Amino acid sequence: MKTITGLTGILLAAGKGERAGGETAKQYRLLGGRSVLAHAYASLRRVPGMGRIVVVIGADEVGNASRALADVESAPLFVIGGAERRDSVRRAIDHLAALDAAPSHVFVHDSARPFVPAEVTERLLAALERGAAAAMPVLAVADTLVRGHGDLAGDVVPRDGLHRVQTPQAFRFNVLSAAHHAWDPVRSATDDAQMVRAAGHGVVLVEGDQRLEKITMAQDFARVGALNGIGAEVRTGTGYDVHRLVPDKPLWLCGLEIPHSHGLSGHSDADVAIHALVDAILGALAEGDIGQHFPPSDEKWRGAASDRFLDYARDRIVARQGRLLHADVTIICEAPKIGPHRDAMRDRLAEILSVERERVSVKATTTEGLGFTGRREGIAAQAVATLLLG
Ligand code: CTP
Ligand code: MG
Numbered sequence: 001m002k003t004i005t006g007l008t009g010i011l012l013a014a015g016k017g018e019r020a021g022g023e024t025a026k027q028y029r030l031l032g033g034r035s036v037l038a039h040a041y042a043s044l045r046r047v048p049g050m051g052r053i054v055v056v057i058g059a060d061e062v063g064n065a066s067r068a069l070a071d072v073e074s075a076p077l078f079v080i081g082g083a084e085r086r087d088s089v090r091r092a093i094d095h096l097a098a099l100d101a102a103p104s105h106v107f108v109h110d111s112a113r114p115f116v117p118a119e120v121t122e123r124l125l126a127a128l129e130r131g132a133a134a135a136m137p138v139l140a141v142a143d144t145l146v147r148g149h150g151d152l153a154g155d156v157v158p159r160d161g162l163h164r165v166q167t168p169q170a171f172r173f174n175v176l177s178a179a180h181h182a183w184d185p186v187r188s189a190t191d192d193a194q195m196v197r198a199a200g201h202g203v204v205l206v207e208g209d210q211r212l213e214k215i216t217m218a219q220d221f222a223r224v225g226a227l228n229g230i231g232a233e234v235r236t237g238t239g240y241d242v243h244r245l246v247p248d249k250p251l252w253l254c255g256l257e258i259p260h261s262h263g264l265s266g267h268s269d270a271d272v273a274i275h276a277l278v279d280a281i282l283g284a285l286a287e288g289d290i291g292q293h294f295p296p297s298d299e300k301w302r303g304a305a306s307d308r309f310l311d312y313a314r315d316r317i318v319a320r321q322g323r324l325l326h327a328d329v330t331i332i333c334e335a336p337k338i339g340p341h342r343d344a345m346r347d348r349l350a351e352i353l354s355v356e357r358e359r360v361s362v363k364a365t366t367t368e369g370l371g372f373t374g375r376r377e378g379i380a381a382q383a384v385a386t387l388l389l390g
Helices: 036-045 062-069 085-097 118-129 173-182 193-198 220-227 272-285 307-319 339-353
Strands: 007-013 050-057 077-080 105-110 134-140 145-149 152-157 163-165 169-172 204-207 233-247 251-253 256-258 262-265 322-332 360-365 378-389
Touching (some): 036 062, 085 105, 118 204, 233 272, 272 307, 272 322, 272 378, 307 339, 339 360
Parallel strands (some): 322 360
Antiparallel strands (some): 233 378
């Protein structure tokens, strides 16, 4: 296949994603550990012959968008979009038209469609190579269509010849640009092909693909992910920590003060069990260890209550759209006896982590008088955390 030279991408990401809900707009949410926007960008990057890709984003989103694209593009080209999708496309067109070498052809693509199968790309390129002014992927409508009158069924709408329209849509650049400039600004337009057609050009239909489905509602993340073999993944991390026992100090374990003759010494409150658990969570996230996030050299953490570290670990899970499935903590010491405090410890950890008590296990063992724990010089703790990452 010969490649089109002068091919450019317009990747739309200036929407608010209102229908999908959630705190973060859908294009910035993660799917299989990578933002929807980065998936879409990588999809366009794989189009044979693709040159520059302009990413259209909301005002004030440069930081968000740069971070979201970091693992696929270190220097993205941003253009600030407008109120409607068509305004966003228009701004990208005007940006490209002002360049020394305006593109010959463009792919206009919704970032809300993160996965573009190569077969669809090939069909679009083939149409352009045959001289088409415009081409777009469509899927035949399979379900019976019916007009609704409130909650009552009206007439069936014959579905013969009806298609669902997808993106990327491919255009000769000057055709797209002229169509946008000619469009009556009060008319709405949900895609570009209809504008090109209104300007008198034929739009070639090529076969679309289920995997190209758009993320519109909240439930579409999992569905579109599954269609593309991307789902939530289970991650496990382990943590281990030791602190020295010293007389006349409070003993903190699992966020509780435990009556005992000795306490643990350390920079913070030396809650060895929480430290091991935080490391287990950071390990499952592959985000380093507790010392990196809370350096002992930092005076800020002197005497700090360790539940703050666990709060932080929980926030990191939330930031990765994850959830703690299970935490298992083992405390290794001769004394004090952990059994009487076990349930209170589970409750306290569950409370900090915002999970049910059934997801938290606290166990204890001695080392039969052997080693530093056996000599009561210190307490060790180990932890395993299991997370589900979206
Ligand atoms: N889009 C855009 N500029 C706009 C509106 C939409 O660049 N002013 C982009 C979106 O980011 C999305 C694509 O156009 O990738 C398709 O739009 P849609 O699915 O409607 O996304 P949103 O407008 O973000 O979602 P919603 O309508 O639910 O708010
Ligand atoms: Mg919209």
